[in-house]
Amino acid sequence: MPKDGGIGSSTKRREDVRFLSGTGNYTDDINLHGQLYAHFVRSDVAHGRINSIGAEAAEAMPGVVKVFTAKDFEGVGGVPCGWQITSIDGNPMQEPKHPVLAEGKVRHVGDPIAVVVAESLEQARDAGEALEIDIEMLDAVVDMKKALEPGATKVHDDLDSNLCYDWGFVQENKDAVDEAIKNADHVTTLELVNNRLVANPMEPRVAVGDYNRSTDEHTLYTTSQNPHVIRLLMGAFVLGIPEHKLRVVAPDVGGGFGTKIFHYAEEAFCTFAAKALNRPVKWTSTRSEAFMSDAHGRDHVTKIELAMDADNNFTAVRTETHANMGAYLSTFAPSVPTWLHGTLMAGNYKTPLIYVNVKAVFTNTVPVDAYRGAGRPEATFQLERVIDKAARERGVSPIELRRQNFITEFPYATPVAVEYDTGDYHATMDKVLEMSDHAGFEARAAESKKNGKLRGFGIAHYIEACGIAPSNLVGQLGARAGLYESATVRVNATGSISVMTGSHSHGQGHETSFAQVVSEMIGIDANQIDIIHGDTAKGPMGMGTYGSRSIAVGGSAMVRATEKIIAKAKKIAAHLMEASEGDIELKDGQFTVAGTDKSVAWGDVTLAAYVPHNYPLEDIEPGLEETAFYDPANFTYPSGGYVCEVEVDPETGKADVVAFSAADDFGNVINPMIVEGQVHGGVAQGFGQAMMENCAYDADGQLISASYMDYAMPRALDLPMIQVDHSCQTPCTHNPLGVKGCGEAGAIGSPPAFVNAVIDALNRGGHKVDHIDMPLSPDRIWSAMHAAK
Amino acid sequence: MHNFEYVRPKTIDEAVSALSSDEAQPLSGGQTLMPTMKARLAAPEKLVSLTAIDEMKGVRMDGDQLWIGGGTTHATVARETADSYPALSSLAGRIGDPSVRSMGTIGGSIANNDPSACYPAGALGSGATIVTNTREIAADDFFQGMFMTALEEGEIVTAVKFPIPQKAIYQKFIQPASRFPLTAVFVAHFGDNVRVAVTGASGGGVFRWTEAEEALASNFTGDAVAGLSVSAEDMISDLHGSGEYRAHLTKVMTKRAVDALA
Numbered sequence A: 001m002p003k004d005g006g007i008g009s010s011t012k013r014r015e016d017v018r019f020l021s022g023t024g025n026y027t028d029d030i031n032l033h034g035q036l037y038a039h040f041v042r043s044d045v046a047h048g049r050i051n052s053i054g055a056e057a058a059e060a061m062p063g064v065v066k067v068f069t070a071k072d073f074e075g076v077g078g079v080p081c082g083w084q085i086t087s088i089d090g091n092p093m094q095e096p097k098h099p100v101l102a103e104g105k106v107r108h109v110g111d112p113i114a115v116v117v118a119e120s121l122e123q124a125r126d127a128g129e130a131l132e133i134d135i136e137m138l139d140a141v142v143d144m145k146k147a148l149e150p151g152a153t154k155v156h157d158d159l160d161s162n163l164c165y166d167w168g169f170v171q172e173n174k175d176a177v178d179e180a181i182k183n184a185d186h187v188t189t190l191e192l193v194n195n196r197l198v199a200n201p202m203e204p205r206v207a208v209g210d211y212n213r214s215t216d217e218h219t220l221y222t223t224s225q226n227p228h229v230i231r232l233l234m235g236a237f238v239l240g241i242p243e244h245k246l247r248v249v250a251p252d253v254g255g256g257f258g259t260k261i262f263h264y265a266e267e268a269f270c271t272f273a274a275k276a277l278n279r280p281v282k283w284t285s286t287r288s289e290a291f292m293s294d295a296h297g298r299d300h301v302t303k304i305e306l307a308m309d310a311d312n313n314f315t316a317v318r319t320e321t322h323a324n325m326g327a328y329l330s331t332f333a334p335s336v337p338t339w340l341h342g343t344l345m346a347g348n349y350k351t352p353l354i355y356v357n358v359k360a361v362f363t364n365t366v367p368v369d370a371y372r373g374a375g376r377p378e379a380t381f382q383l384e385r386v387i388d389k390a391a392r393e394r395g396v397s398p399i400e401l402r403r404q405n406f407i408t409e410f411p412y413a414t415p416v417a418v419e420y421d422t423g424d425y426h427a428t429m430d431k432v433l434e435m436s437d438h439a440g441f442e443a444r445a446a447e448s449k450k451n452g453k454l455r456g457f458g459i460a461h462y463i464e465a466c467g468i469a470p471s472n473l474v475g476q477l478g479a480r481a482g483l484y485e486s487a488t489v490r491v492n493a494t495g496s497i498s499v500m501t502g503s504h505s506h507g508q509g510h511e512t513s514f515a516q517v518v519s520e521m522i523g524i525d526a527n528q529i530d531i532i533h534g535d536t537a538k539g540p541m542g543m544g545t546y547g548s549r550s551i552a553v554g555g556s557a558m559v560r561a562t563e564k565i566i567a568k569a570k571k572i573a574a575h576l577m578e579a580s581e582g583d584i585e586l587k588d589g590q591f592t593v594a595g596t597d598k599s600v601a602w603g604d605v606t607l608a609a610y611v612p613h614n615y616p617l618e619d620i621e622p623g624l625e626e627t628a629f630y631d632p633a634n635f636t637y638p639s640g641g642y643v644c645e646v647e648v649d650p651e652t653g654k655a656d657v658v659a660f661s662a663a664d665d666f667g668n669v670i671n672p673m674i675v676e677g678q679v680h681g682g683v684a685q686g687f688g689q690a691m692m693e694n695c696a697y698d699a700d701g702q703l704i705s706a707s708y709m710d711y712a713m714p715r716a717l718d719l720p721m722i723q724v725d726h727s728c729q730t731p732c733t734h735n736p737l738g739v740k741g742c743g744e745a746g747a748i749g750s751p752p753a754f755v756n757a758v759i760d761a762l763n764r765g766g767h768k769v770d771h772i773d774m775p776l777s778p779d780r781i782w783s784a785m786h787a788a789k
Numbered sequence B: 001m002h003n004f005e006y007v008r009p010k011t012i013d014e015a016v017s018a019l020s021s022d023e024a025q026p027l028s029g030g031q032t033l034m035p036t037m038k039a040r041l042a043a044p045e046k047l048v049s050l051t052a053i054d055e056m057k058g059v060r061m062d063g064d065q066l067w068i069g070g071g072t073t074h075a076t077v078a079r080e081t082a083d084s085y086p087a088l089s090s091l092a093g094r095i096g097d098p099s100v101r102s103m104g105t106i107g108g109s110i111a112n113n114d115p116s117a118c119y120p121a122g123a124l125g126s127g128a129t130i131v132t133n134t135r136e137i138a139a140d141d142f143f144q145g146m147f148m149t150a151l152e153e154g155e156i157v158t159a160v161k162f163p164i165p166q167k168a169i170y171q172k173f174i175q176p177a178s179r180f181p182l183t184a185v186f187v188a189h190f191g192d193n194v195r196v197a198v199t200g201a202s203g204g205g206v207f208r209w210t211e212a213e214e215a216l217a218s219n220f221t222g223d224a225v226a227g228l229s230v231s232a233e234d235m236i237s238d239l240h241g242s243g244e245y246r247a248h249l250t251k252v253m254t255k256r257a258v259d260a261l262a
């Protein structure tokens, strides 16, 4: 039985009190004295040359303070990219400038051309309509393959082509892979699209810039998942503000899903303009702006080949992917289709030879970057779809085909450069088949058939790499940052604790689960512990939250700092009890001397640290505050089996998800309720991708799913209750908590389960359909059924 | 949103005179007009709210017809026609979400004539009469194509009168994003004749599928529809479905409606 409020207990989320009672403090709730409002005037064409911007009339309008254009940003850096990829030919990727405001050309619908700053938002918008903008339309490049054709219109005139990079991995294995595929007994080939998505966090992005002339200090309040990273990128690369003069605050953030990792032009703009105008400047994205300015996710087009021997053992995998970068390189964009995707192409399987080729392409579309799962959903989708197709082609069970090829011995070094520390894939497969009552499926299918429905059973098994990442490794891979995490544990005189973590919570519940860890370690009530995050002025340099890294990396840093606290507190306790340090034990907030009945309470020790009258001053300093930076030794590798059951209405093509089960191995679990919620959210987003969401452009680069009228978001009623289990636990071997991370699993593992289920249903109904590209809308399913006839 | 003047008259006459100025526009539930204004796609100088006009509200029997005031919300219609006209109640009860239903009105929906709206199918399928401040217009003459109606400048829908069929049903297949109809069919059986109105499908807006009506008049079974086909020619083709798909859905939804009633 876990202790209430300790590790393993489903403690209710303390932050929900303020979130659910409307007393949270989001960036848009921040209003500063004398604040001005910024309105971004954005391109409504995908590609065009800016001939002129006439701002005179707009600047004369009531309340308008200034109209900014690119010329105000001469000498200011571009929005930087944080990861460099090297092409097969050894050249670095092509890296175009990403100006704060469009210079000379607009390159996607939504590209900011000018900003009106005014006393009120309505005045700024009115003036925005009065700008005289002369743009000469150019041909737009939308389709990735056409973008790479010789003579294609270039998104960036100063680059050689629209190819950002052409990456091969592992290049040394290429010939062997080609050979294995040539000699295979059977090769299953599948071409598929991983559809472009818009993250759509409930809270749109907001930035408020502030400047203090007397101290020369800048403050940016922003909707970010990683305020320190924004401080570094914006301070060092864009605006030239040293860190000690720049504070970045990311208060309550209403969902991120990746799209709030990146440094955006609007943040740099508000910070810059606040100094230029000597008044605070605020920008709040509208939902329409979010669709065309938040970095999008996914957008890969892939051909995958899976080679097998006569016994259906996987012998090789080869993929060729075109990955859309959009018009500019967003902060971590180049890493997503490469290191976060290619390294996962082994999946759960002992395929000995793997080769991944990725061509990243510039197009006249919104930049694409990490979205929940980032690269790993794309890898998992390809593998789990091609395996299903292979099973059908070979006439074997998709479950047995997977099992036969599962990795069973750990640690396991994959041919794609990573080493899985632990896992037990048969266990999660067994569990999910039990949860989903696989044995009873045929009976349910027969029942559906009676009602005129086609029932399908879809299975997917995934691996992911979380807890990004060992800094020295990612440095070799092109990252321009370290990926450690930090924590400061500040014990106050009366024993309460403030933990400053570099992780950032934007819905994940860190304030609850992180406190559980410290409570467990020290044995004091979790309510005595506060988790503080999201302000560069409060905590040490931190790298933020993404890649399911918070508990694995941030939590580990906190454990290390707490260990230092305990070690020091034991010294003080030993002094107070006149015992030897080695005999001191800490349990339930009491220090005892082994083998005696002596004890002192946690609060006595902490008080002594700050009122050091009776204190070993010759050995240790007063105070009780420790900081740790934790750099992980490896990624963590959560895995799991997911099952989806659908009923397809053959007349309309509508697929209803009737059951969904997820058996995940997250290693040790801190708060099972929060973990369950994370899986629910991830599966719902995976469902959105698989069945509903589609960010679509027309051939001219117009965004045709630019609002909720056309961009379909899943709702609670669209899904059945999701069954979640995380009892299969193979703890991570290299972090102190044995945790793996759970934030993205649902979005990674579920899309192929949904699609596999629909394809299974159709084939059981006699429709020979191999694949349908996501989202599996009724129209697409119906069309595929009819094309197959 | 641009600035505008706002008036909230208490009678139809006051509303009509307030609407006589050039740039004035009626505002009912605002569920269509407000988002358009917020997106700065419409900028009326004056909004004349119809929400305080008591004579435009309510549901009652008027002889053998059901009278619904133009300012009656979807939620009220859903609640108050549950016994008198269940098919209409079910149509109103499935529009949007609770907040849309609590604000949006039948008059606003009919006047707007969105090609994917529900009420136009209910009105045309029932053979309703649209009552305005100046005249009565048969539904057959009222809906004149996507977002086009017989309404003159400044004319307002004050009520809609529905004859009550022996049986009727509304079959709605939703567009996954907006949850408006992708294609929806209202089938009403009046004994000697049958009306089939289709919304969401055609580029020309709501229409009657007369071929099905004729077939069903003599044989009110799903099979009567099974042999028919709908041309995809004028159908809407977009991100959510091709014209062929919508034509197909027209038939499937009609057949399901009839099967449910027969």
Ligand SMILES: Cc1cc2nc3c(=O)[nH]c(=O)nc-3n(C[C@H](O)[C@H](O)[C@H](O)COP(=O)(O)OP(=O)(O)OC[C@H]3O[C@@H](n4cnc5c(N)ncnc54)[C@H](O)[C@@H]3O)c2cc1C
Pocket (backbone or CB within 6 Å): B025, B026, B027, B028, B029, B030, B031, B032, B033, B034, B050, B070, B071, B094, B095, B096, B097, B100, B103, B104, B105, B106, B107, B108, B109, B111, B112, B114, B116, B117, B118, B119, B155, B156, B157, B158, B178, B179, B180, B181
């Ligand atoms: C999220 C959402 C979901 C929706 N889902 C659906 C759905 O599933 N099915 C569906 O049918 N609709 C749906 N709607 C639309 C909704 O039903 C609207 O309420 C309706 O279309 C317009 O009614 P209103 O009273 O809000 O009109 P308003 O928005 O106030 O006005 C609409 C137009 O009609 C004019 N007008 C208003 N009243 C009158 C009148 N009495 N006489 C003359 N002209 C008038 C206005 O000037 C304006 O041009 C949805 C809306 C939203 C926001």
